[in-house]
Amino acid sequence: MLQRLLHVREPLLVTLSLLQDDEGRGLGSVIVFDDYTQEVRAQRMAAWREVARRIAHEIKNPLTPIQLAAQRMRRRFRDRFANTPDDAQVFDECVDTIESHVDGLKVLVNEFSQFARLPAARPKPDDINQLVQEAVSSYAGKESVRFETELDSGLPLVDLDRDQIRRLLTNLLENACAAIAGSGRPGKVVVRTLHDAPLQAARVEVADNGIGVPPEDRRRIFEPxxxxxxxxxxxxLAIVSRIVADHHGYVRVHANRPHGTRFIVELPIRTT
Ligand SMILES: Nc1ncnc2c1ncn2[C@@H]1O[C@H](COP(=O)(O)OP(=O)(O)OP(=O)(O)O)[C@@H](O)[C@H]1O
Ligand SMILES: [Mg+2]
Known part of the structure; x- marks a missing residue:
């Protein structure tokens, strides 16, 4: 048992207590192994959030003046090239480049800020099956990927924040589609829901037949x-991990058979 534990490549918190009787004679020892994965993940996440917040702040400020300056340049000088079409083309290309890269930076910065300041979850009793159905149907037009749902009709309502669970599902579905695109196989994504009564949890599984996650990356994929x-x-996935933690749940990743990846999200069901 101990040998098996020591081969696990997960962070463990080990507490060793030596037991003694009243005269100080040794009675033995108790070793407690705590799985420390979630705590380590949370600490890393907090550190990264701070980095994201600072970077977003520093990048965001100059973007609007750059964009306005480019627009002003176009308005003011474009007409001067009326007789020199080659120069006009270079001028347009340069201004277009500035504008499109600034737009790209804005998207990036917004993602950074969203990660740094994801609004706190406001959970209400809600129907996960309905959210899954909505999320999957928004991918209905996707070429070369077939989506299937297997929904447990006995799933009770779960306390959840709709917007955040939508974001979670979209992230998992986006990743599944990207993994399929990289595999060259005809794609299939299956989204299952299940009421795990003994665990008092609602389970949502997103399984794809894409390129899969190499075992050495499995822990790192949740890092920002x-x-x-x-x-x-x-x-x-850092956002997924944060949303799941805000809902007091768990998220895990497994290999899918014969190909691909399976993400499992478990959210607690309140039983009061
Ligand atoms: N379904 C999947 N199949 C295979 N690899 C995956 C899957 N989902 C995630 N990954 C791996 O985990 C990494 C991190 O995923 P994450 O969603 O956090 O970021 P990303 O998808 O790379 O970037 P973004 O979300 O901004 O598009 C991915 O780059 C990919 O290597
Ligand atoms: Mg992604």
């Missing part, structure tokens, strides 16, 4: 800014 995509922010 970890991304294997060329233009990924790496904030999607």
């Amino acid at each position: 800014y970890f991304s294997t995509k060329e233009h990924g922010t790496g904030l999607g």
